[in-house]
Amino acid sequence: MTLRVTGLAKSFGGVHALRGVDLTIESGEVHALLGHNGAGKSTLIKALGGAFSPDSGTIEVAGHRYDALSPRKSIDAGIAIIFQHLSLVDSLSVVDNIFLGQEEHRGGIVNRGSQREQARGLLDRLGANVAVDARVGTLPMGQRQLVEIAKALSRDPAVLILDEPTAALSVHEIQALERTVLALKRDGLAICYVTHLLGEVERLADRMTVLRDGQVHVATSLAGKSRRDIIEAIAEPSSELPGRAPILEADPPQLQLRGLTGPGIGPIDLDVRPGEIVGLYGLIGSGRTRTIETVFGRYRRHGTVSVGGRPVTRRGPRGGLAAGLALVPGDRGRQGLFASLSALDNALLPAQRALSRFGVRNRRRERETFASLTDSLKVRPASAVAPARAFSGGNQQKLLLGRWINGVLPTTVLLLDEPTQGVDVNARHEIYRVVRTIASERRAAVLFASTDPEEVVTLADRCLVMDQGRVVATIAGPDLTEDALLAAVHRPTPMEVPS
Amino acid sequence: SAPSSSSDAKDKVAKSSKDVDKIGFDYPFTFLPVYAGVTKFAKARAKEVGVDLTQTSDNGRPDVQASNLDTLIAQKVPAIVSFPMVFEALETQAAAARSAGLIWVTYGGTLKNQSASITFSFEEGGRLLGEDAATWAKENLGGKGKIAFLVDDTIQLGRERTKGMMDAFTKAAPDMEVVGREQAIDPDTGLSKIKAILAKHPDLNMVLGITDGAAFGGYKALVEAGRAESDAKTYVGGQDGDLGSLELIKKGTFYRASAALQLRDIGNAVIDVPLAVADGKSDADASADVPIALVKQGDSLLDEIISQYA
Amino acid sequence: MSTPQSVRQLARYPLIPVIIVMAIAFEASTGSFVGQQNLLGIATDSATLAIVAVPTAMLVISGYLDLSVGSTYALGAVAAGWLASEHNGSMLGCVLLALLAGVAVGAVNGLLCCGLGLSPFIVTLGTLTAVRGIAQQLAPLPQTGFSESFAWLGGSKVAGLPSPVIIAILVVLVAGFVLVATPLGRHIYAIGVSREAAYLSGVRVRMVPFGLFLLTGALAALAGAIKASVLGAVQSGTAGLGFELAVLTAVLVGGVALAGGSGSLVGVVLGVAFLGILQNGLTLLGVPTFWQQVAQGVALIVAAGLAYLSPRLEAMTAPRPEAPKPVPVPA
Amino acid sequence: MSTPQSVRQLARYPLIPVIIVMAIAFEASTGSFVGQQNLLGIATDSATLAIVAVPTAMLVISGYLDLSVGSTYALGAVAAGWLASEHNGSMLGCVLLALLAGVAVGAVNGLLCCGLGLSPFIVTLGTLTAVRGIAQQLAPLPQTGFSESFAWLGGSKVAGLPSPVIIAILVVLVAGFVLVATPLGRHIYAIGVSREAAYLSGVRVRMVPFGLFLLTGALAALAGAIKASVLGAVQSGTAGLGFELAVLTAVLVGGVALAGGSGSLVGVVLGVAFLGILQNGLTLLGVPTFWQQVAQGVALIVAAGLAYLSPRLEAMTAPRPEAPKPVPVPA
Ligand SMILES: Nc1ncnc2c1ncn2[C@@H]1O[C@H](COP(=O)(O)OP(=O)(O)OP(=O)(O)O)[C@@H](O)[C@H]1O
Ligand SMILES: Nc1ncnc2c1ncn2[C@@H]1O[C@H](COP(=O)(O)OP(=O)(O)OP(=O)(O)O)[C@@H](O)[C@H]1O
Numbered sequence A: 001m002t003l004r005v006t007g008l009a010k011s012f013g014g015v016h017a018l019r020g021v022d023l024t025i026e027s028g029e030v031h032a033l034l035g036h037n038g039a040g041k042s043t044l045i046k047a048l049g050g051a052f053s054p055d056s057g058t059i060e061v062a063g064h065r066y067d068a069l070s071p072r073k074s075i076d077a078g079i080a081i082i083f084q085h086l087s088l089v090d091s092l093s094v095v096d097n098i099f100l101g102q103e104e105h106r107g108g109i110v111n112r113g114s115q116r117e118q119a120r121g122l123l124d125r126l127g128a129n130v131a132v133d134a135r136v137g138t139l140p141m142g143q144r145q146l147v148e149i150a151k152a153l154s155r156d157p158a159v160l161i162l163d164e165p166t167a168a169l170s171v172h173e174i175q176a177l178e179r180t181v182l183a184l185k186r187d188g189l190a191i192c193y194v195t196h197l198l199g200e201v202e203r204l205a206d207r208m209t210v211l212r213d214g215q216v217h218v219a220t221s222l223a224g225k226s227r228r229d230i231i232e233a234i235a236e237p238s239s240e241l242p243g244r245a246p247i248l249e250a251d252p253p254q255l256q257l258r259g260l261t262g263p264g265i266g267p268i269d270l271d272v273r274p275g276e277i278v279g280l281y282g283l284i285g286s287g288r289t290r291t292i293e294t295v296f297g298r299y300r301r302h303g304t305v306s307v308g309g310r311p312v313t314r315r316g317p318r319g320g321l322a323a324g325l326a327l328v329p330g331d332r333g334r335q336g337l338f339a340s341l342s343a344l345d346n347a348l349l350p351a352q353r354a355l356s357r358f359g360v361r362n363r364r365r366e367r368e369t370f371a372s373l374t375d376s377l378k379v380r381p382a383s384a385v386a387p388a389r390a391f392s393g394g395n396q397q398k399l400l401l402g403r404w405i406n407g408v409l410p411t412t413v414l415l416l417d418e419p420t421q422g423v424d425v426n427a428r429h430e431i432y433r434v435v436r437t438i439a440s441e442r443r444a445a446v447l448f449a450s451t452d453p454e455e456v457v458t459l460a461d462r463c464l465v466m467d468q469g470r471v472v473a474t475i476a477g478p479d480l481t482e483d484a485l486l487a488a489v490h491r492p493t494p495m496e497v498p499s
Numbered sequence B: 001s002a003p004s005s006s007s008d009a010k011d012k013v014a015k016s017s018k019d020v021d022k023i024g025f026d027y028p029f030t031f032l033p034v035y036a037g038v039t040k041f042a043k044a045r046a047k048e049v050g051v052d053l054t055q056t057s058d059n060g061r062p063d064v065q066a067s068n069l070d071t072l073i074a075q076k077v078p079a080i081v082s083f084p085m086v087f088e089a090l091e092t093q094a095a096a097a098r099s100a101g102l103i104w105v106t107y108g109g110t111l112k113n114q115s116a117s118i119t120f121s122f123e124e125g126g127r128l129l130g131e132d133a134a135t136w137a138k139e140n141l142g143g144k145g146k147i148a149f150l151v152d153d154t155i156q157l158g159r160e161r162t163k164g165m166m167d168a169f170t171k172a173a174p175d176m177e178v179v180g181r182e183q184a185i186d187p188d189t190g191l192s193k194i195k196a197i198l199a200k201h202p203d204l205n206m207v208l209g210i211t212d213g214a215a216f217g218g219y220k221a222l223v224e225a226g227r228a229e230s231d232a233k234t235y236v237g238g239q240d241g242d243l244g245s246l247e248l249i250k251k252g253t254f255y256r257a258s259a260a261l262q263l264r265d266i267g268n269a270v271i272d273v274p275l276a277v278a279d280g281k282s283d284a285d286a287s288a289d290v291p292i293a294l295v296k297q298g299d300s301l302l303d304e305i306i307s308q309y310a
Numbered sequence C, D: 001m002s003t004p005q006s007v008r009q010l011a012r013y014p015l016i017p018v019i020i021v022m023a024i025a026f027e028a029s030t031g032s033f034v035g036q037q038n039l040l041g042i043a044t045d046s047a048t049l050a051i052v053a054v055p056t057a058m059l060v061i062s063g064y065l066d067l068s069v070g071s072t073y074a075l076g077a078v079a080a081g082w083l084a085s086e087h088n089g090s091m092l093g094c095v096l097l098a099l100l101a102g103v104a105v106g107a108v109n110g111l112l113c114c115g116l117g118l119s120p121f122i123v124t125l126g127t128l129t130a131v132r133g134i135a136q137q138l139a140p141l142p143q144t145g146f147s148e149s150f151a152w153l154g155g156s157k158v159a160g161l162p163s164p165v166i167i168a169i170l171v172v173l174v175a176g177f178v179l180v181a182t183p184l185g186r187h188i189y190a191i192g193v194s195r196e197a198a199y200l201s202g203v204r205v206r207m208v209p210f211g212l213f214l215l216t217g218a219l220a221a222l223a224g225a226i227k228a229s230v231l232g233a234v235q236s237g238t239a240g241l242g243f244e245l246a247v248l249t250a251v252l253v254g255g256v257a258l259a260g261g262s263g264s265l266v267g268v269v270l271g272v273a274f275l276g277i278l279q280n281g282l283t284l285l286g287v288p289t290f291w292q293q294v295a296q297g298v299a300l301i302v303a304a305g306l307a308y309l310s311p312r313l314e315a316m317t318a319p320r321p322e323a324p325k326p327v328p329v330p331a
């Protein structure tokens, strides 16, 4: 079974997201779809999923040709998609989500028993430890992603499309997913895999198509290609990362945690010195997100959080902000983005007061700040007025980062939860550069959580490994390698941590 | 299932007025000022004779009215005075009340099943106002001029008043030009409707209202448009006998007449009629018919009604 | 933690203890609350509310709204009343005509809201206004003198229960079954939570709410016809006036979220019962009119407060220490 | 694409051409629509609606809702009327008392909705009911005979414009300024789009809507007091009855989304004008009562339809290739 896309074009108003893309994916092939943020990958995939109809071009699945698909047609044609922005229904259970739209029923009555059994089987196959009756909205991002994948697999598809499926997964699940993908490939599925992580491309893909600005830039077999070749095909050459800031042991800690406990985490003690970048690494649900959010003030907490030596006494995010903390949350859609507000509002909302004069917004300064931001982060399009939802996933992430690193707010502690999720190679580099700069020039303390060991190694001066809400190991200096991180979380049996 | 006979049930709850410790008063249009007026007098009277007055809250909804009456009947409130929103719709309740031995007094009309009634013809009120206005039009405008009506088409009592008012007027003053017939029962609506009509017919002479509230709004619209308060060629009249309107009449403005309900008499009847029934009076003997009187400047009734409000 | 099942149910449906307390209070202070006649009276009066609250709740769960039910009720009453009085129509004919009228209104609402995607609030406020005008135009004068057959619709009893109560029970059971046990039920919730996600999963995101609009229209008109039969008269200007607010109140007090995606019919039935008992009790107590309004307003707020307490109580009585929800954004 | 600016504005505010067409039609068929007296009349009648629609729109943009304005209006009218009639109160005193009453209602709504997070729909429906009861209890009989000073509030003219119109213009300008030109304005939108994201960005997600509840209460009561002064009388039972629906209709027809996060005051002012002109035109035309209702209902639906067309027209007339809204899910 082959998936063949010819001359696919789609524009939103004046934005040409796709300008005549050709793509062929054979059965038994894993095809990597690559490209910078906003290149048009998700748009192509949404057209395949029937989220909207293309302006022109055809889609051919197993010999049938379509000018446009609806979600039903797409499903019936055997296409299963894991969307970048999850298509799960928060308040329904895991089972209900997996079978939504394809419920098994007998005489009109949903066959719950059988559905649960199948759901469990699918999740086991993915190495996912998810309660099938839990409401999806209460799950951590990573688990939600696994549910989404299970949902796609439940349909016994002939074509499987994955749009950045590992963005919130940790090693365990990534490995299980990769095994599953390779098994499905052997079963003869045509698989399209979108990712910004080159390691995945190397491990999985047989061929790749690279999009640039809505057009096919390169389409080639990966046989005999090195990582350098791949990078050359997708990325523009980028500048060097600035060096690490010198960390003076004599400096008083910029961020200090003492006996910090929050919902399901702690107690945690931690000192982060000015200019220091500390990573949090762990498996899904190990408590990184909760730790970061608790430090920020999102949850009720015990113990002390001090910034610059002064304990933060005011509660809530406003308390954190007033003390100089800033948070880039992990769940972009729910916690970060104002989808219908303009890009400028999204990037500058907390800064507008500081930029205003006599309580009146100063548009000129706002525009200038925004322009320098889009410049340094390479936000595309660089439009101040376009609503945030019109930006690609990676560009949305840049807007959120920009909210705190625009130079207007006196941020001295930067808290980042998965700071580069969905961000392309170039921009990822750019974000590292900006974070490093903030750390060194402003002497800020940075605490970030990540599921990508490569990222931790690149960015962090020191890494805390978390498990069940506790810090179980600290790795720093030359010991901080990807292997060391993997080893720290790869335990044959989970360490017993008394709760 | 309900007995259709109108003869008294044998097992009466109240054998005499002494047994009536409580009277249920059910009036659906609680937003109207008339309601507050009648209740005020009924309460005073109830206190005098030593009975409780229980009120309902129907919010102007016939189904709520029916269920509230069902509640009173189930509770065996010995006497019920009810103003049906739709008369025919309450025959069942009236019959049920009577077969439970309760006294049922119909307010504002009559039912087949009832112990007695308190009546005041709505049509009559409208007719009195319409005729007076027509007479005035003949005398002061030579029967030629422009008139606008503020009416109510939505409920039975409104339609009766409207019909009485308009029929009487158009019959007696056929040459008057009717330039408006708009739904309005409150001053706010009355004001904006007449204002709009005045934009088209600045020479509007007369406004007749289904309620004094609506007419009061019409009066305001005319004044706002620059009409002198005692303009000789202008006539506004309403119905109910609201204090504000009566005071304008007394002052000698062009608000010239109101078909006034005599709220004190009605309020008293709400208590007295059921008690009379309890004492064995027949429908005909117990029932009260409270006349509607048209009050105008100089009438002694005008001062009397105003004084009742004090 | 071994909180018994029943206590957890109470935490889930906090209206249950409230209704019990109300019942005890009303019985204690009036001595005539508990009694077959009074309770059956409440049930009969609440039946029409329940018949319309159920489909409306389903519509709200799917993320839509229908304000036009008050006027559709009037139209159904007028249509049935016309056939029953002018043409001595049979019960079946009257009911069918009312249903037809209701389906027509529902189709207009559904086409505009689901087909074109117009705002349900404005559209159904529009039909609320327009359909009332049409009903009054069709029957400016009160209708009475209905056929024997039609009178049977609201006046008969089956197994000791008045027919409106029987109809309401059927509506609740069938709808409850659909919501809980069928794929369609899952789809209704899914659409209410996330149209986009449901759409991408292949759910018929237009047809399902369209069907619910038809159902709501049909049952609103049926309720109007039933009430016409019970009362034996129809006045087009006042029939069902303000009914839409009563329906929506019952639905929301019953725990259905206006934003869609959550709620249960058990809650809705409790909401209907709560309103019916409140109305009844205040009349029994002989509270003066204006104070009754104040009490009703306060009761609504208390009911809203229970919805606030409920998840907290539920969390406290949860059977096993499950991953607790994150502390919600305050307020 | 070189569509002129003005055409794009029309696409953005489709009520503008509609209002123009209505005005031409009414003028052509009655000959008395355009005229200083009539237009000023419409403006004065619409002023109170605008005064309340503006804060309500802000509240809706922030994701909340206030249904209690109809009763708060009555309470404000009764409070001012009481002082003006019984105590010969000065204008200032009456206005202050009304504002105080309105702020009190707003505080109750705000505390329950923003502080405890109860459903704004149920809570404000509760206060709608309760406050009406209180207003009627306070002043069961109509109030008249107001002090000279109070009469001035609604009856005076400044620069040829009636004082209610002046007040409405001030309210629109100040609120528009806040929404467009201050950080607070952005916060109001941000809360409506995503409470959680706003909370994490340091926006006062409780205080801001709480303040808007106070403002809405205060202005609703002020509107009541103004109308009392204009009329020279207050009937507590009918003052502002159904006003909450008129306000919400103006707000929604004006393009504010019930879900929060979008809308503009220009749209709201157009919505108010649309309703005022429609009502006036139907009266000028002398359309019979029931047909007026039908026409009003249809007009609402047409207005909703325009909201549907608007983004499509805007896209067609877009000045440069900019990203318009996505329209992924049908309907
Ligand atoms: N709904 C929309 N409305 C307007 N423009 C859109 C919309 N969706 C996407 N675009 C634009 O289309 C282009 C392609 O976006 P797309 O999401 O396909 O990128 P992508 O390759 O998936 O990027 P990423 O790696 O960041 O996910 C971008 O310029 C984006 O701004
Ligand atoms: N005991 C708990 N208290 C509060 N929230 C919890 C708890 N257990 C799980 N959660 C849920 O888990 C979510 C995330 O868990 P945590 O995130 O901190 O792990 P993580 O390591 O960041 O995992 P991921 O990589 O998936 O983000 C929280 O936002 C919350 O919804």
Ligand SMILES: [Mg+2]
Binding pocket: A041, A042, A043, A084, A163, A392, A393, A394
């Ligand atoms: Mg993408």
Ligand SMILES: [Mg+2]
Binding pocket: A140, A141, A288, A289, A290, A330, A417, A449
């Ligand atoms: Mg996380």
